[in-house]
Amino acid sequence: MKRIQAALLVTPLLILSQISSADWVKDSVIKTEPQTIQLRHQIHQHPELGNMEFNTSKLVQKELKSYGIEVKTGYAKTGVVGILKGALPGPVMALRADMDALPVEEKTGLSFASKVKALYQGKQESVMHACGHDTHTAMLLSAAKVLAENKDKLAGTVVFVFQPAEEGAADIDNFTQGDQIGSRKMIADGAFKQNKPEVIFGIHVISGMPTGNLFYKSGAILNSADEFRIKLTGQQVHASMPWAGTDPIVTSAQVITNLQTLISRQSDLTKGMGVVSVGQISGGTVSNVIPEEVSMAGTIRTNNEAIRQNILKKLPEMVKFTALANNVKANVDISSYAPVTTNDKTLTELTAPALETAVGKSQLHLLDNNASPSEDFAYYGKLMPSLFVFLGATPADQDMAKAAPNHSSEFVVDDATLKTGVETHVRFILNYPSIAKQVQASWKAQ
Known part of the structure; x- marks a missing residue:
């Protein structure tokens, strides 16, 4: 990994202090791993298309409430927002996961493979979590549990954003009504009105990248x-x-x-x-x-x-x-x-040490180029500094070039990578208060 010198020079004491105080994180994440996997399997086996995530939404609400997290609904039809206030003063920070599946027939042969069929644009279609949104939802739920159980160590407020229809809606014309779904609708419906975050983080699992490895860069990370x-x-x-x-x-x-x-x-x-x-x-x-x-x-x-x-x-x-x-x-x-999904330069550089703590130096990779797909996470980045990273989903002993890609009927995510995603979410939140002033000063100067 190319070391981000600026981050280490600007706030070494703050970051090292935050990291050392977070030694409990890995134990907490490992403790929640069985639940993370169970949640992921449950969601994967019962996928729901965009704007139709009613049962997934209910599951998210139930889990968040059981952790003692305040739950708010009424956003983008099935969207859910969880609010967790830490014991210590600090900024408002957001973590985002998407919940929707795709109109794809699953051919993975997994024991928990989907057999669901549902209406998509008026036609009966097979449904599958072919892009890993089941893992995103499960990882963020477990991160919420870890943070809630340790809110005495938490500085600030966390806004957990569970968003529908990132891949588009099943029930409306996505071409003419695209502004009525996904992140744009979450924002329009006031998801951030009462607890306005000053920063937002997201993770996406990617096939053909090794399990437990994180990939990141500043600037453009995904195309418009x-x-x-x-x-x-x-x-x-x-x-x-x-x-x-x-x-x-x-x-x-x-x-x-x-x-x-x-x-x-x-x-x-x-x-x-x-x-x-x-x-x-x-x-x-x-x-x-x-x-x-x-x-x-x-x-x-x-x-x-x-x-x-x-x-x-x-x-x-x-x-x-x-x-x-x-x-x-x-x-x-x-x-x-x-629009282009763009990682804030200062936020990216100052978060890199926390990412290294999560996965180790050898498993953190600074990308040279952005990926070609697109993500409506980009709209959040128009409102505040944002950071979006990739999490490897393919076992390291497999040929990465032969792994079925995201959106394939044979797309598979290695369960072993989920704990890395959970820990990364937690590290985002624990690290940010120590760098908040620098990030916000840079953002306002743009």
Whole structure:
């Protein structure tokens, strides 16, 4: 691991004091491990789609109340917020987990594999925790238990955020109503109104990274995500005489090709990267008729806000002018899912020693590049300094390159990694009060 010198130089005494006073953490985490695994198996076996996490929400509420934690609901349909006030004065800090599963048929062969089916966008689909949100919920519940049992050592207040629909909702149009789900809806519904945190932390399990290892970086950690829909309308005509109509098929080919120049020729790639991908296209019914309409849908991903905004501005123009050159009409709609997930630089650097305490120097890794997926955790980071880290989910003796990836029907999380996630959550909270002033001063100066 590349040592973060700034963190050690700025607050060595504060951090070392906090770490030494937290020697009880590992014992507490190990003590809760059987419960963490049991909770994870229970949630995994009974997955629920986005906005449908009713039983998972009830389980979270029941567990938090049993730990003596104040529970609040009424956020984003099934969201839950837990409030724990420590015995010592200090800042308000938030920890976040997502609860929803995916419309994927499980093929892991696990003894606790899901056999659940549910309605997704009006169709009956198999449901699976194919991205590890079952582990996120279980790890945060156990972290809440550890912190509640040791609140006499806790400085400040912890806000436990259990969020629905990070992967999208099962019951509404995610393209047109994306602001009505997930983190955006949690925020809009006032999840932070009464206990406003000044910092937030999150963990995501990742396949193909070894169990018990943490991966982090400052700045961009995950890409932004914006979706687009395009409808091209021409004039239907027999395919033997295309000059008598206007062809949306040929136009669609030109649109797809021209969209790539938004990255290769119209984005400043010294600032970061970007991808424009068309993932769906449909038009026509038979081989000898040029259709009236072609529809397309795709995604825009970047790790830089300036590149993102440039693409969002130019994409509609690119499509409309390409269509105009072919005497075809174009309609373009764009829906934003999430901005770039960005780790606050000062927070990241000053939290690194606590991460090293959790896993050891050899199992803490400073990433060179961000990951390509996206996360609506990014919206929390617009409100306050945030830190999002990856937790390895694949046993170290396995070939990482052959591990089924997140969102696969064969995606598996090693239970042995859960205790690392629990401890990391606890270390986040114990470490932050000692660095709060520096983090907030840096945040306000931005």
